[in-house]
Amino acid sequence: MGHTIDLGGMWLGPTQTRLATLAREHGVETYPMSLEGKCSIRLRGAQRFAQGDKFEFTLSYLDQVRLQLLVWKIQALEKRMNLEAPWATPFAERLDRDSVAAWTARETGSPVIQTLMNFICRSVFCAEASEISMLFFVFYTRSGKNLETLVSMQGEGAQSLLFEGGVHQLAVRLAEELDSALILSSPVRSVHQSEDHVVVETDGAAYQAKRVILTAPPPHIARIQFSPELPYMKRALLARQPMGACIKVWIAYSRPFWRERGLNAFALSDDQPFGPVFDATPPGASAGILAGFFDAREAVQTAHLSAGERRALVVEMLVGHLGPEARSPIDYVEKDWTADPWSDGCYGAYLGPGVLTQKGPALRTPVGRIHWAGTETALVWTGYIEGALEAGERAAREVLSAEARLSQPV
Amino acid sequence: MGHTIDLGGMWLGPTQTRLATLAREHGVETYPMSLEGKCSIRLRGAQRFAQGDKFEFTLSYLDQVRLQLLVWKIQALEKRMNLEAPWATPFAERLDRDSVAAWTARETGSPVIQTLMNFICRSVFCAEASEISMLFFVFYTRSGKNLETLVSMQGEGAQSLLFEGGVHQLAVRLAEELDSALILSSPVRSVHQSEDHVVVETDGAAYQAKRVILTAPPPHIARIQFSPELPYMKRALLARQPMGACIKVWIAYSRPFWRERGLNAFALSDDQPFGPVFDATPPGASAGILAGFFDAREAVQTAHLSAGERRALVVEMLVGHLGPEARSPIDYVEKDWTADPWSDGCYGAYLGPGVLTQKGPALRTPVGRIHWAGTETALVWTGYIEGALEAGERAAREVLSAEARLSQPV
Numbered sequence: 001m002g003h004t005i006d007l008g009g010m011w012l013g014p015t016q017t018r019l020a021t022l023a024r025e026h027g028v029e030t031y032p033m034s035l036e037g038k039c040s041i042r043l044r045g046a047q048r049f050a051q052g053d054k055f056e057f058t059l060s061y062l063d064q065v066r067l068q069l070l071v072w073k074i075q076a077l078e079k080r081m082n083l084e085a086p087w088a089t090p091f092a093e094r095l096d097r098d099s100v101a102a103w104t105a106r107e108t109g110s111p112v113i114q115t116l117m118n119f120i121c122r123s124v125f126c127a128e129a130s131e132i133s134m135l136f137f138v139f140y141t142r143s144g145k146n147l148e149t150l151v152s153m154q155g156e157g158a159q160s161l162l163f164e165g166g167v168h169q170l171a172v173r174l175a176e177e178l179d180s181a182l183i184l185s186s187p188v189r190s191v192h193q194s195e196d197h198v199v200v201e202t203d204g205a206a207y208q209a210k211r212v213i214l215t216a217p218p219p220h221i222a223r224i225q226f227s228p229e230l231p232y233m234k235r236a237l238l239a240r241q242p243m244g245a246c247i248k249v250w251i252a253y254s255r256p257f258w259r260e261r262g263l264n265a266f267a268l269s270d271d272q273p274f275g276p277v278f279d280a281t282p283p284g285a286s287a288g289i290l291a292g293f294f295d296a297r298e299a300v301q302t303a304h305l306s307a308g309e310r311r312a313l314v315v316e317m318l319v320g321h322l323g324p325e326a327r328s329p330i331d332y333v334e335k336d337w338t339a340d341p342w343s344d345g346c347y348g349a350y351l352g353p354g355v356l357t358q359k360g361p362a363l364r365t366p367v368g369r370i371h372w373a374g375t376e377t378a379l380v381w382t383g384y385i386e387g388a389l390e391a392g393e394r395a396a397r398e399v400l401s402a403e404a405r406l407s408q409p410v
Numbered sequence: 411m412g413h414t415i416d417l418g419g420m421w422l423g424p425t426q427t428r429l430a431t432l433a434r435e436h437g438v439e440t441y442p443m444s445l446e447g448k449c450s451i452r453l454r455g456a457q458r459f460a461q462g463d464k465f466e467f468t469l470s471y472l473d474q475v476r477l478q479l480l481v482w483k484i485q486a487l488e489k490r491m492n493l494e495a496p497w498a499t500p501f502a503e504r505l506d507r508d509s510v511a512a513w514t515a516r517e518t519g520s521p522v523i524q525t526l527m528n529f530i531c532r533s534v535f536c537a538e539a540s541e542i543s544m545l546f547f548v549f550y551t552r553s554g555k556n557l558e559t560l561v562s563m564q565g566e567g568a569q570s571l572l573f574e575g576g577v578h579q580l581a582v583r584l585a586e587e588l589d590s591a592l593i594l595s596s597p598v599r600s601v602h603q604s605e606d607h608v609v610v611e612t613d614g615a616a617y618q619a620k621r622v623i624l625t626a627p628p629p630h631i632a633r634i635q636f637s638p639e640l641p642y643m644k645r646a647l648l649a650r651q652p653m654g655a656c657i658k659v660w661i662a663y664s665r666p667f668w669r670e671r672g673l674n675a676f677a678l679s680d681d682q683p684f685g686p687v688f689d690a691t692p693p694g695a696s697a698g699i700l701a702g703f704f705d706a707r708e709a710v711q712t713a714h715l716s717a718g719e720r721r722a723l724v725v726e727m728l729v730g731h732l733g734p735e736a737r738s739p740i741d742y743v744e745k746d747w748t749a750d751p752w753s754d755g756c757y758g759a760y761l762g763p764g765v766l767t768q769k770g771p772a773l774r775t776p777v778g779r780i781h782w783a784g785t786e787t788a789l790v791w792t793g794y795i796e797g798a799l800e801a802g803e804r805a806a807r808e809v810l811s812a813e814a815r816l817s818q819p820v
Contacts, residue, residue, distance in 0.1 A: 097515070097540035099763045101507035106516070130507035130764030219649055223633060232655070232713035232748045239629055239754065240762075242649045245642070297768050303642035338642045344649065352650075352762035353509040354540030358707050 003282055003289060005250045006166040007335035009347070009385050010280065010291065013158040015145060016386035018393070019170075023163065026173045030161040033153045034279045037259060039266035040321040043112055047320075053153040053266055059112060066110050070117075071147065073107060078142040083379050086139040087360040096357040100137045101129035115270050122295035123276055124150055125350045125383075126244025131296075136351040143382045153266070153278070158384065162280055167385065187342075188216075190225040191370065198369045210403060213395045215374040215388070217243055218349045220342070230367055237359035240352065241376065243345030245299035245338050249274070249292050249314055252331040256281050256288030258322040265290055267321035273298040274310075274317040287330065290318070303338045310334060348383045349376050364394075366402075371395045413692055413699060415660045416576040417745035419757070419795045420690065420701065423568040425555060426796035428803070429580075433573065436583045440571040443563045444689045447669060449676035450731040453522055457730075463563040463676055469522060476520050480527075481557065483517060488552040493789050496549040497770040506767040510547050511539035525680050532705035533686055534560055534793075535760045536654025541706075546761040553792040563676070563688070568794065572690055577795065597752075598626075600635040601780065608779045620813060623805045625784040625798070627653055628759045630752070640777055647769035650762065651786065653755030655709035655748050659684070659702050659724055662741040666691050666698025668732040675700055677731035683708040684720075684727040697740065700728070713748045720744060758793045759786050774804075776812075781805045 012019055012030055023030060038049040041058040048058035056067055082089045089095075095103070104117045114129075121129040124140070141147040144158060153159040163169070175182050186202040191212060200207045214221055218241035229235070256279065258265045265279035265288075277292030292314065294302050302310055311332050318326035337346040364377045373395035378387030422429055422440055433440060448459040451468040458468035466477055492499045499505075505513070514527045524539075531539040534550070551557040554568060563569040573579070585592050596612040601622060610617045624631055628651035639645070666689065668675045675689035675698075687702030702724065704712050712720055721742050728736035747756040774787045783805035788797030 093540075097509050097511035099507050099509065099512070102509070102512045102763070105507065128764050128768065130503075130767070131762070132764075222629075229749070229751070233710055235754070236652070236655060236710055236748070239652045242646070245646060300643055300646055300768055338646070339639070341639070344645070352541070352764070353512070354538050354542075354762070357540070358538065358710055 003252075003285060003287070004166045004168075005280075005289070005291070005333065006163070006168055007248060007250075007333075008168065008337075010162060010167055011159045012161040012163065012167070013144070013149065013381075013384075013386075014156050014160060015149070016158075016381055016384065018389040019167075019386045022170055022174075022389070023167075026170060028167075028169055029164040031164060031283050032161055033159060034256075034281060035153055035264050035266070037262045037264040039264055039268075041267070042269040042271065042320070043115055044270060049263075052264065053157075055116075055266075055268065059116075063110050063112050066108050067113055067116070070104070070108055070113060074138065074141070074147050077138045078146050081138055081142040083139065083143055085360070086135060087357045089135075092135055092357050095138065096133050096135035096355075097353055098134040099130045099353055100132045100134050103134040104129065119268060119270070119276070120147070120151055122298075123293070125348075126246040126293075126295050126299065126346060127242075127350050128296050131350070131352055133351050133353040133356055135356050139356065140350075140382055143378065143380055143387070144384065159278070162282070164282060188214075188224055190227070192227045193368045193370065211369045211371060211399045213371045213373050213392075213399065215372075215392070215395075217343055217374070218376060219243060219344045226370075230370075231362070233359050234362040234365075234367060237355070237362045240355045240359065241349035242352075243343065243349050244347060245296055245303070246346045247294040247299050247302065247310065247334060247336045247338065249294070249310070250280075250331075250333040251290050251292070251311075251314060251318070251329045253288040253290075253325065253328070254330050255286060257325040258288070261323060263322060265322060267318070269317060269320065272313070272317045272320070273302055274314045277318065277321075299338055303336065307332075307334055366398060371398050413662075413695060413697070414576045414578075415690075415699070415701070415743065416573070416578055417658055417660075417743075418578065420572060420577055421569045422571040422573065422577070423554070423559065423791075423794075423796075424566050424570060425559070426568075426791055426794065428799040429577075429796045432580050432584075432799070433577075436580060438577075438579055439574040441574060441693050442571055443569060444691060445563055445674050445676070447672045447674040449674055449678075451677070452679040452681065452730070453525055454680060459673075462674065463567075465526075465676075465678065469526075473520050473522050476518050476523055477526070480514070480518055480523060484548065484551070484557050487548045488556050491548050491552040493549065493553055495770070496545060497767045499545075502545055502767050505548065506543050506545035506765075507763055508544040509540045509763055510542045510544050513544040514539065529678060529680070529686070530557070530561055532708070533703070536656040536703075536705050536709065536755065536757060537652075537760050538706050541760070541762055543761050543763040543766055545763075545766050549766065550760075550792055553788065553790055553797070554794065569688070572692070574692060598624075598634055600637070602637045603778045603780065621779045621781060621809045623781045623783050623802075623809065625782075625802070625805075627753055627784070628786060629653060629754045636780075640780075641772070643769050644772040644775075644777060647765070647772045650765045650769065651759035652762075653753065653759050654757060655706055655713070656756045657704040657709050657712065657720065657744060657746045657748065659704070659720070660690075660741075660743040661700050661702070661721075661724060661728070661739045663698040663700075663735065663738070664740050665696060667735040668698070671733060673732060675732060677728070679727060679730065682723070682727045682730070683712055684724045687728065687731075709748055713746065717742075717744055776808060781808050 035052040041055045050057035104114050118129040144150050149156050150158050190201045192199045198209050198212045218238050222238040268276045280291040281289045373391040375387035378391040380390045381387040445462040451465045460467035528539040554560050559566050560568050600611045602609045608619050608622045628648050632648040678686045690701040691699045783801040785797035788801040790800045791797040
């Protein structure tokens with residue numbers, strides 16, 4: 001029997017209440033990540049094991065202390081973050097001139113912790129720590145509560161729960177409800193605003209509306225022709241919102257053999273391009289199913305390879321962590337998001353140093369009758385499916401209140 | 411009598427030999443910048459004067475020493491820079507994680523010098539120091555010899571000479587030579603490669619060629635449809651090459667009144683949006699003509715103003731530096747490059763932290779029958795007109811040698 005897998009987002013964190021409600025409403029069940037046993041972490045030549053997702057216990061005691069100090073420092077920044085206006089946070093200018101890599105190198109001399117922070121950036125943003133503004137990093141982690149919540153696979157962690165049959169079902173169900181109101185395979189080429197309406201053009205048709213909400217990935221919004229032209233600050237922001245790079249991999253084995261060795265298959269190497277990897281075997285399955293990623297620089301550097309060449313890299317990494325049985329998968333599926341012409345990458349757009357303080361105010365500010373949604377514009381769980389839902393609700397409220405104001409007698 | 415002004419590039423540095431030769435061949439004369447008298451520099455509340463373009467002498471002695479130490483440090487980096495492959499320079503990774511602002515803040519505690527480095531970034535890149543990778547900064551200054559050459563207005567400096575009648579004449583003359591081979595107002599929409607030729611499509615026509623050289627600003631190349639798709643590393647680079655922001659201003663007075671006060675009109679304030687400003691009065695003119703800039707953040711924040719509002723900001727700044735006569739200009743012309751749909755900004759594209767080390771190899775590497783020129787791909791004077799010429803010559807050599815190889819008997 002086959003299993004449905006998610007080529008895109010796949011997790012639910014318990015504080016992602018909009019997504020949880022949507023799943024409940026549609027009768028889609030969730031199940032916890034399988035963390036029983038040990039994870040396998042290889043950093044700087046040393047492979048170590050730790051219970052569950054507690055990768056920090058693979059560090060030396062000194063590095064554990066250093067990591068805790070760094071996490072406290074980030075928590076202090078998170079607490080002072082002004083989510084609505086990160087650029088107005090007291091430390092904004094100072095933090096926005098640092099990349100996460102530069103900030104981390106200044107805060108800690110430990111190469112292992114610098115490597116770990118880079119892993120976190122790769123996993124969370126699909127970008128290197130050198131590419132991400134520290135101000136944006138803190139904004140992003142704070143919007144999902146804090147860094148610990150973002151990286152954790154249990155409790156309130158963003159990777160705690162998986163969807164039976166995949167989260168993609170929810171998109172399909174919502175599409176069914178929308179029925180013929182949803183028009184697919186019709187990329188928007190232009191948006192024309194006049195005094196009292198908007199015209200949206202695709203290759204074959206034009207649609208008139210009172211207002212429009214745009215949710216596409218920022219690089220795609222940048223390709224739409226607007227008339228009148230968008231304000232420069234918005235255009236400048238869109239030109240500085242690159243998408244991360246990620247190739248997602250699913251690999252199946254006849255049984256979850258790693259469990260027999262006391263491993264939970266959460267694995268990470270700093271000397272191999274593939275990883276992290278997670279056990280995503282659905283409850284009741286006899287097969288063992290893993291999901292993992294080529295992230296950031298590793299995706300950039302393996303994007304030109306064939307699927308077969310990447311599969312070999314995946315298998316090699318898994319053999320090193322889980323044992324020789326990993327050599328014989330029964331199935332391999334991958335989704336190269338860098339090659340997807342309608343996303344340009346994933347999971348979302350990130351901001352490099354100096355962008356948020358200068359152009360941040362253009363993130364959500366409506367431009368006439370154009371409103372902005374999409375997870376990049378979210379205040380809560382930005383970058384996640386939950387953020388996309390929150391942003392959609394906020395944009396809908398904007399439209400409703402603007403139209404209500406207009407319909408009031410003067 | 412009117413004067414011809416350059417709304418775009420306008421200077422010649424003596425080591426820019428290709429541009430100098432072109433000017434000579436077309437009988438276009440140059441004249442030195444008028445530096446007689448003092449420049450006026452206002453930093454952190456203190457307005458000070460110095461001879462010529464020696465703005466560093468307006469600093470305290472301590473800050474002059476600190477600046478010299480910083481310049482020596484940058485020179486040491488410039489000397490070790492591998493221009494052909496900046497990502498292979500020994501210190502590449504370390505330098506590419508820093509923005510210029512972060513690097514400067516670590517190297518010097520002096521707020522004045524940090525402000526000065528930001529001015530340099532604004533003037534050279536039309537971007538803030540927080541947005542620019544330090545590795546890219548050193549690559550860029552080294553490609554024009556060194557930082558001193560880039561900022562200087564005399565000797566070998568990049569702002570030493572102006573063109574009688576403007577440098578734009580050279581573009582016009584070259585266009586005349588090309589005659590009907592030059593097709594204008596026909597933006598390229600798609601480039602299709604097959605085994606032995608390329609087809610370039612515009613809205614109204616298609617052109618077949620053996621090879622194509624693309625020179626457009628990177629954000630415009632990113633909007634062209636390529637088939638087959640460009641390699642991911644190239645697409646990822648193009649998505650991370652934003653253009654700087656600049657609004658260029660020309661303002662004329664009935665006479666160069668500042669000279670009567672012993673000023674040369676080179677002026678800079680850190681508490682006003684307009685500046686730097688330069689005396690660009692042609693030899694023999696009775697009027698006094700100044701050119702100046704709203705750069706980087708100042709351009710972003712004044713782009714939504716009307717020309718009249720910007721003119722008021724310009725006049726206010728000039729009154730503060732040059733005296734009350736500045737209140738009565740006889741002419742004002744501006745070019746808002748942020749609003750130019752075919753440049754998206756200027757002077758060129760810059761790279762933020764983490765980009766050059768990861769995606770730099772895609773800068774010049776041909777993709778099949780597509781070759782890359784444009785000043786962003788230059789090794790010598792990248793970002794300048796000279797760089798555009800050098801890149802064009804290099805791309806032409808690539809094409810000729812590739813075709814020569816093909817035509818050899820096997």
